[in-house]
Amino acid sequence: MTHSRPTLLCLSGHDPGGGAGVQADIETAVALGVHALTVVTALTVQDSSDVREVEPVPADLIARQLDVMLADFRIDAVKLGLLGGAGQLAVIRAALDRLRVPVVLDPVLRAGGGSDLVAADFPAALLRELAPAVTVMTPNAAEARRLGGAEAVLAAGAEHVLVTGGDEPGERVVNVHHRRGAPPQRHEWPRLPGPFHGAGCTLASAVAAKLARGLAVEAALTEAQAWTHASLARGFAPGRGRPIPGRFA
Ligand code: PLP
Numbered sequence: 001m002t003h004s005r006p007t008l009l010c011l012s013g014h015d016p017g018g019g020a021g022v023q024a025d026i027e028t029a030v031a032l033g034v035h036a037l038t039v040v041t042a043l044t045v046q047d048s049s050d051v052r053e054v055e056p057v058p059a060d061l062i063a064r065q066l067d068v069m070l071a072d073f074r075i076d077a078v079k080l081g082l083l084g085g086a087g088q089l090a091v092i093r094a095a096l097d098r099l100r101v102p103v104v105l106d107p108v109l110r111a112g113g114g115s116d117l118v119a120a121d122f123p124a125a126l127l128r129e130l131a132p133a134v135t136v137m138t139p140n141a142a143e144a145r146r147l148g149g150a151e152a153v154l155a156a157g158a159e160h161v162l163v164t165g166g167d168e169p170g171e172r173v174v175n176v177h178h179r180r181g182a183p184p185q186r187h188e189w190p191r192l193p194g195p196f197h198g199a200g201c202t203l204a205s206a207v208a209a210k211l212a213r214g215l216a217v218e219a220a221l222t223e224a225q226a227w228t229h230a231s232l233a234r235g236f237a238p239g240r241g242r243p244i245p246g247r248f249a
Contacts, residue, residue, distance in 0.1 A: 009078045013108070015046060039065050078103045105137045
């Protein structure tokens, strides 16, 4: 008997500590009943406090991986996380244009520990080359400002923007869903004791997994936030630095 299950293609960096990046994608997908296909965009040197180095995977190697995967696997949605620089954007865009499935982009620009993860001209290149193919972008408040604000992201072509407020002060975390032609919608959550490592990756992967399962964007955003909040409430600290989400009950 053949069983089928939805698949999610993830292009993300590798975090050896397992809190963020590809491992966050795989754990989230599995927890939500989705099979993860993973193309690694960058290796990193990091501990549970901060990222020290980002080593990009060559763009032509990513292109060759995508070529054989697109010819073989059914792909229901795509999640894009940390990318290894502007040189990877064209091959990724070409794959998205071939696939035409929902795409979630987590624009990872800076690590929670404070290190910059991309070059100064990367945010503009990301908007120009990938935003028109994006269904949902999930910047945190600082990343949204660096991209010119939620309106600029929508103007660049993204259909939906969820600006997360975990990095902003306040007793409650306020995430705001922006889309063209409708008023922004607030989602509020009690603030859990953090700061966490891998929360943003986990939320973006959860949104993408929900879209892979066929949910509409509104429902995907709501269910993914609730699941991520529950994962953070189960958070644990495998190292000396920040806790990571507990993605399995
Ligand atoms: N490492 C990788 C591979 C990531 O994808 C990210 C964020 O997306 C980070 C590190 C930083 O995660 P955080 O900002 O949650 O510490």
